[in-house]
Amino acid sequence: MIIYPAPKGLGLISDTINNQAVYRCMAAFAFAYIVGTEALFMFYSNGLSDEHFLLAMSVLFNFIINPIVFWFVWSQRYDIDRVLFDSTESTDSSGKYPYANRALIWPSIVTFVISMAFLNWQIHALSGDLKRQQAIQLAWWITLLFPILDLLVSSLLLKLVALNVFQTPGFQKRKQRFIFLIRSLVRLLLLAMLAMSFLEAWGFQPLKMLSSSSGSSILSSTMDIGVTILLGFVIWEAIQLWMERLLPDDSSESAEMDGEGASATASRSETLLPLFRTILLILLLLIVVMSVLYSLGVQIGPLLAGASVIGIAIGFGSQKLVQDIISGMFFLIDDAFRKGEYVEVAGMKGTVEKLSVRSMRLRHHLGAVQTVPYGEINTVKNLSRDWVTMKLELRLPYDVDIEKVRKIIKKIGQKMLDDPEIGPNMLQPLKSQGVMRVEESALIIRMKFTAKPGEQWVVRRVAYTRVRDALAAAGIEFAHREVKVRLSDEMEQLQKLDYQHKLQLSSDNNAKPPEDQGAPSAEKAAVAGAVSAAAMSAVLSSEIARHKKIDDQDEQ
Structure with missing residues (x-):
């Protein structure tokens, strides 16, 4: 019922081996052992002599029961080897098992140990040493059941980790480690019992040594330490499973950036649970260490008192660290930021990538990683909460039709709101706010919209x-930055005179015959240009001196 495959049985044996072969072998073993031993004990109770009873028992085990065990071990050694050593390899195309040499070693050891155990049992039975005979009989049973129990435990663990409660991404990564630790513990217990049985059969009397005061103390301490560590491991695995079911997959934490700080925002529980898990791990480790020390006979009272004094001294020497930890606690209690949010703290911007006990790690949208201790944070500017209003500016010429621009922007805002890709990210449509200010060469018209946090950049x-496309289609161009220089009246008058003089020279040159045009006219033009430049320089000098005098008076 327990071993036979489903649906006729519970099918507790792993599917990696031949369940029907295991069932048939164990059924044959149980039938031969029960029927054979009961028949011999019945004959013995009816007057069969001791010599004939031992001879019949030797024949039963040597020629029937032990061969059944050896046949099972050797015929199923590849399947059992895969389970014992967590191997996923199977026979190749040529029918060879990759670990065939290993699959020859452990069956040989099992065969040798069972044979030697039964041989010792026969010797002690013939010598009449009943106590050693029982000890070697226990060793024979442990050796016989070792692969079966290990196989059963492995199969049960595989079925256990297949339950829905264990289907978390984090546990799947450490599943093999969990199975290895539990199986190693079971194997150590079986090997310890086997060693004790053989030592007892060989006359070393380990049970008597353990029953003494020192032996019982060592055994009790060892068992307490083992139970404490095992219990701590189970509690930690339960805590991790509980938290992993509340947290998303780790692969979803690294949200895709769009180049300007947009990323997926974690919930408050997703932000606090990793910190809570770290605190629980520290507390659990402290409890386990204290329990182990207590089991070893160490008085933990003075240790706690000394640790408190040392803790006070460390606290005075690391006030900055304490400040960082306490500040972080209050920031997290106030829900000032969460994992995945885009914030500005301590003069730095970035997405909150990781929160530790004393600091936070920001990922700048250009890729730089910034670590900020909580104690350095005075204010938090969170750009990823509830909604974001973004204001945009346009530079348009003075003569633009402002009402026309307003209608164009309003029409575009409505179209964006109806867009199936952009619309769901907008909370309020794009609209114009009119002229915000007037600059030297343009009117500054502002428009704004409200969007979901992280989507404002798109x-x-x-x-x-x-x-831009709509204004270009309407014939409206953007204003360019330009600088206009206004000259004084004297400068404008000199420029006019210079221009008139150049026109006069040009007309005179055109009126003269070609042979009269030449060096004299060029010399006159050069002289006139020099005179004009000197006059402009004099005017500019006087203007600069006048403005400097005014500036000096203003400063006084």
Whole structure:
């Protein structure tokens, strides 16, 4: 019922081996052992002599029971080897098992140990040493059941980790380690019992040594330490499973960046649970260490008192560390930021990538990693909460039709709101706020929209692109930056005179015959240009001196 495959049985043996072969072998063993031993004991109770009883028992085990065990071990050694050593390899195309040499070693050891155990049993039975005979009989049973129990434990563990409660990404990564630790513990217990049985059969009397005061103390301490460590391991695995079921997959934590700080925001529980898990791990380790020390006979009271004094001294010497930890606690209690949010703290911007006990790690949208201790944070500017309003500016010429621009922006905002890709990310449509200010060469018209946190960058790009195209289609150009220089009246008068003089020279040159045009006219033009430049320089000097005098008076 326990071993036979489903649906006729529970099918507790792993599917990696031939369940029916295991069932048939164990059924044959049970039938031969029960029927054979019961028949011999019945004959013995009816007057069969001791010599004939031992001879019949030797024949039963040597020619029937032990061969059944050896046949099972050797015929199923490849399947058992895969389970014992967590191997996923199977026979190749040529029918060879990759670990065939290993699959020859352990069956040979099992065969030798069972044979030697039964031989010792026969010797002690013939000598009449009943106590040693029982000890070697126990060793024979442990050796016989070792692969079966190990196989059963492995199969049960595989079925256990296949339950829905264990289906978390984190546990799948450490599943093999969990199975290895439990199986190693079971194997150590079986090997310890086997060693004790053989030592007892060989006359070393380990049970008597353990029953003494010192032996019982060592055994009790060892068992307490083992139970404490095992219990701590089980509690930690339960805590991790509980938290992993509340947290998303680790692969989803590294949200895709769009180049300007947009990323997926974690919930408050996803932000606090990793820190809570770290604190629980520290507390659990302290409890396990204290329990182990207590089991070893160490008085933990003075240790706690000394640790408190040392803790006070360390606290005075590391006030900055304590400040960072306490500040971080209050920031997290206030829910000032969460994992995945885009924040500005201590003069730095970035996405919150990791939160530790004393610091936070920011990932700048250009890729740089910044670590900020909580104690350095005075204010937090969170750009990823609830909604974000972004204001955009346009530089348009003075003569633009402002009402026309307003209608164009409003129309674009409505289209963006109806867009199936952009619309769900917008909370309020794009709209114009009119002229915000007047600059030297342009009117500054502002428009704004409200979007979901992290999506404002995409909406902004689309808004700029569509507004530019719509204004270009309406014949409205953007204003360019330019500088206009206004001269004084004297400078404008000199420029006019210079211009008139150049026109006069040009007309005179055109009126003269070609042979009269030449060096004299060029010399006159050069002289006139020099005179004009000197006059302009004099005027500029006087203007600069006048302005400097005014500035000096203003400073006084």
